[in-house]
Amino acid sequence: MYKRGQTTLFIIIAVIIVAVALIAIFLWPSIRDRFTSEEKAGELLASQIEPLRDAIYDCVSETSENIFITLGKQAGYYRWSHVYAFLWGEDQYVVVMDKFGGNKLVNRLPSLEMIEQEFQLALEEEGYEEIESCLNDFSSFKRQIGVEPEEKDFEAEITNDKIVISVDWPITVSKKYATGTTTQKINQKDVILSIPFKDLLEVAQDIVNSEIAGEKFEGLVKQHYQTALYEQHRNIKINGIHHPSSFNVGVVILESEPTRDGENPFKFQFAISRE
Amino acid sequence: MKKAGIFLLIGIIFVIILTVNVSSVPAPVCCEKDNAGRYCVETTDDLCAPGARKQSFPSFLETDCSKVSFCQLGACVPREGQCELGKYKAECEVYGRHVARVTDLQEVPACKLGGCSVNCQAEQYKICEELAAGNEFEFTECECKEGESYTSCRARCQTETYANCRSKSKGCCKVSDGCYYVNFEQCADMGGTVEDFFKGVQCSEVVGCDNVGEQRISCGQYELGDENKICLYDNRGQQERCAPESGLGINFTNGLGDEINYNSCNFAEGYICKICKEESCNLLSDDDTSDEVAKTYPYCKQVSCNNIDLEGSQEIEVIDAKFWGFETNKRIVTKVNDEPFSLRHGEQKCYNYYGSFERGEGKEDIARMGDRSTGLQNQYLECEEGELKVFGMGLDRNTLCQPAVSESGYGYAKEKANVWQNCTSCGRQNSLVIEWIGDVFRPFWPTGYLLSISLGSLISDRCNRDTCMEAGDCMYVVDWHGVFPGTEYGNCVPVYPPGVTNWEAGKCGEGGDDLWNVCDAGECYSLGNYQFQKNFWLSAGTGVLTFYPTTVLERLNLIPVECAVQALHSTAIPGGYLAEYGRCFTKKYSKYGPLTLEFMWKASPLALVDLIGYIDNPFYSKNPRYGNRQKEEEQTEEKKERSDPCSSDGDCKSGQCRTTVVNRVDQDVCVELNSVSRGDSCISIKGPADSECREGLRCVHPPNTMWGECIT
Structure with missing residues (x-):
């Protein structure tokens, strides 16, 4: 009887210890704040700002790169239901030059401005959600500091050799201390992607312009172009393949060769139809 | 009157039905942008995006959106980036300025090509302006030649622009971490401004730069357009003055203990500057008597491909504005007397295979593939630093290589499209049945001849040498010369066989006036990657089958003429000519009976005998009006x-x-x-x-x- 009573007591004590430990773990930030000085809080806040900005940079960078990879595969379009495309192998190629609906060749390659808008569209449709999911609601930071994100607005500027995404996303970070709260509003670093998107688009535009002007961008025309513009587009490979069923339909795959640290090969592909 | 009333009633009912039908279907409009985001589409009013401009078509037959003012096609000058051709006005106006009806970007001032001083590249004017970003820039417009495409013009412009621009704009750039001999663009990339750039001045001469001049000799920098020059360098590796190609050069050590005189390499004579990687090299690589330089010192390497002796190529020759391949096994020489030829570095030369060609004095235009063409392609040779490289132009043989010479006297391979697609359509302008009827009489005189000169294109579109060559890169090969003028027939086939395998260029035996055309080896090889197999029994069978009808047809063809002449004897009798003609006609045709297979069989030998006799004694010899008396007297015995x-x-x-x-x-x-x-x-x-x-x-x-x- 005595032994059974002892065992029950030990179990109760164990449960209490576990419960206290759990409460301590969950309430520790608040408890800690009660004992933190203003100076210490400021230091802690400062130490978390850069990791937070880096985390945002990484997530925005990864998401944006994925969006641009999609845009490259779809001739610069994010949503392309309004243009034509054909399936070849397992890939779908957006047709950027055709005579559909008329008897003249029409250039449907999106402009730089339109591609930047397509990027916005992609962000709104899935990009922002992905970034938030990547950051996991700042949970790892929120254990240390308060994080209050505001409205975000990203904009892409496509230049010849890189894409600069200006990340306008003010975030208020805060840290409580014994007698108050220290806060700071931070903005984000611009994300730079080493993708020569504009270069690739320029080559694509040259190809389409040439075709519309009546000169097939094949054989020697292509060879001369590549030789002459070696300096400008030296890192771009131009691969053109005729569709097996017609010489007038083909796909063009432009691929950039990486020359910088951390740069990956990037593809911009599209189809043209001379019919 | 009653009939007119019925017609009127039917007409009214028809119009009512048509009106009801038409009005129940919404009329199509040209919509600036539809709900799906497409620009300039023919759709219905309700599918147009809100606020989008729309316009009805002038008639239901004319629904081309590009004719509507806001959907005109033309060039687009975007606010940022390159000009675009073939853009709808409505779409372009979203991000730029539209210039309607333009088919060549050179027509638009903002899109004109020229050398841009900012980056020393051939750029469109607006791009150069964008690159200058508000700073001063020089733009040297490039004139595109007549017939030269925008892409080719740009490539040429680039070549011309690059070296001039680079060498013109170099100078010393003084930035925080040192002084560099570069062009302005590179200086700007390093953070230099206009004040930091000393155009045309060597860094060792700029105050504030600690560069010590003339420390090393080497080849000039590619980025400065001096890659074939031999130049001095300062202690910081910055390029200084370069030696001239001839005359008094630069005296500098050769690394072997002597001071020698360096001249820059003469690229036009095939020399480029290289760094010696051997123990020693001759200053002129192909001249053993020239001075020697040590390892790591510059020398001039001969990079022309000399004494090339290759056989088996053909060149495209332009005769009467048409392209022809000519002569087989001819060396691709440019010099006379079969001397081996040379190519300079970067120079190109066509190296083609078209098969066996026979053309020239005493020969017909028989320029056909003598054998199967599978795997053959047009090629061009390019000399790269003394090494001859061969580049294929595609096994589809849709691209031909035509030799050309640039303004600077450099040979280059010019691309020419192989236009073979319409060759076998020659002689087939009309419907198949009408063509067939025409072709039946084609080889028979006089009907074929008269048809061809009177109703030629109406009943039987004639395929001959001229019409065949008008169809593209095609040639006409005569299969049968005909006994009388205008009765020959042949086939029209590609001069340069395309690399096709599914009879895309027409089926063998179908080219030209194909009823009488029989497939032979030459035609077969000319049409693509095919193998000809002779079939004796097929040939013999075809021969036998065509012998009978042709013999009879030719005989029958002659009857109307023969009777027309014979009836002249009856002209003295009023109305006698026609009666006599009819009698003769009936009599002669009745001899051959109705046109049946049985008749063909029986009539052919008779017709052949008749025909031989006829050819021997043409009708005009019987006719006193046209013939000679002697012949007439001989006929009295008949x-x-x-x-x-x-x-x-x-x-x-x-x-x-x-x-x-x-x-x-x-x-x-x-x-x-x-x-x-x-x-x-x-x-x-x-x-x-x-x-x-x-x-x-x-x-x-x-x-x-x-x-x-x-x-x-």
Whole structure:
């Protein structure tokens, strides 16, 4: 009887210890704040700002790169239901030059401005959600500091050799201390992607312009172009393949060769139809 | 009146039905942008995006959106980036300025090509302006040549621009971490401004730079356009003055203990600057007597490809503005007397295979593949630093290589499209049935000839050498020359066989006026990657099958002419010409019976004999109007046929010479008395007792004719 009573007591004590430990773990930030000085809080806040900005940079960078990879595969379009495309192998190629609906060749390659808008569209449709999911609601930071994100607005500027995404996303970070709260509003670093998107688009535009002007961008025309513009587009490979069923339909795959640290090969592909 | 009323009623009903039908379907409009985001689409009013401009089409037959003002096609000058061709106005206006109806970007000032001083590249004016970002810039416009495409013009412009611009704009750039001899663009990349750039000045001469000049000699920098020059360098590796190509050069050590005189390499003579990687090199690589330089010192390497001796190529030759390949196994020489030729570094030369060609004096335009062409392609050679490289132009052979020479005298390979697609359509302008009818008579004289000169393109679109060559890169090969003028036929095939395998260029035996065209090896090889296999039995069968109909057809073709001439004898009788022509026509054709297979079989030998005799004695020799007397006299020995004019019984082949009365005029003709059965044709003989008809029958004939019918 005595032994059974002892065992029950030990179990109760164990449960209490576990419960206290759990409460301590969950309430520790608040408890800690009660004992933190203003100076210490400021230091802690400062130490978390850069990791937070880096985390945002990484997530925005990864998401944006994925969006641009999609845009490259779809001739610069994010949503392309309004243009034509054909399936070849397992890939779908957006047709950027055709005579559909008329008897003249029409250039449907999106402009730089339109591609930047397509990027916005992609962000709104899935990009922002992905970034938030990547950051996991700042949970790892929120254990240390308060994080209050505001409205975000990203904009892409496509230049010849890189894409600069200006990340306008003010975030208020805060840290409580014994007698108050220290806060700071931070903005984000611009994300730079080493993708020569504009270069690739320029080559694509040259190809389409040439075709519309009546000169097939094949054989020697292509060879001369590549030789002459070696300096400008030296890192771009131009691969053109005729569709097996017609010489007038083909796909063009432009691929950039990486020359910088951390740069990956990037593809911009599209189809043209001379019919 | 009653009929008119019915028609009017039907018309009204038709119009009502049409109106009801048309009005129940929404009229299509040209919409600036539809709900799906497409620009310039033909759609219905309700599918247009809100606020988008729309316009009805002038008629239901004309629904081309590009004719509507806001959907005109043209060039687009975007606010940022390159000009774009073939853009709809409505789409372009979202991000730029539209110039309607432009088909060449050179027509738009902002899109004109030129050398841009900012980056030393051939750029569109607006791009150069964008690159300058508000700073001053030089833009040297490039004039595109007539017929030169925008892409080719840009490539040429780039080549011309690059070296000039780079060498013109170099100077010393003084930035925080040192002084560099670069061009302005590179200086700007390093953070330099206009004040930091000393154009044309070497860094060792700039105050504030600690560069010490003339420390090293090497090849000039590619980025400065000096890659073939031999230049001095300062202690910081910055390029300084370069040696001239000739005359007094730069005196500098050769690394072997001597001071020698360096001159820059003469690229036009095939030399480029290289760094010696051996123990020592001659200053001029192909001249053993020139000075030597040590390892790591610059020298001039001969990079022309000399004494090339290759065989088996053909060049495209332009004759009468048409392209022809010519002569096989001819060396690709540019010099006379079969001397081996040379190519300079970067120079190109066509190296083609088209098969066996025979063309020239005393030969026809037989320029055909002599064998199967699978795997052959047009190629061009390029000399790269003394090494000859061969580049294929595609096994589809849709691209041909045409030799060309640039303004600077450099040979280059010019691309030319192989236009073979329409060759076998030659002679097939009309519907198949009409063409076939025309082609049936084609080789037969005179019908074929008369048809071809009168109704040629209407009934049978003639394929001949001229029309064939107008169809593209095609050649006409005569299969049958014909006995008489205008009766030849042949086939029209690609000069340069395309690399096709599914008869895309037409089927063998179908080119030209194909009814009579028989597939042969040359035609087969000309049409693509095919192998010709001779089939004796097929050839023999075809020969036999065509022999009979052709023989008979030719004979039948001659009958109308023959009769027309023969009937001239009866012109003295009023109305006699046509009657005589009809009689002759009936008689001659009846000899060959109805046009059946049985007839063909039986008639052919007869027709052949007839034909041989006919060719030997052409009709005009019988005709006193056209022939000569001697021939006519010779013909008097010939016995007359029934109804032929005669003077005595002896003239007639059979029967007797009797007088008939036609239109009250007596005429003596050959008749066969008492021989014609009831219902058959007879000649009316003067006098009741005399008749061709058998006993008990009489010849009844219409007035004014000699022909009648034997009746009871």
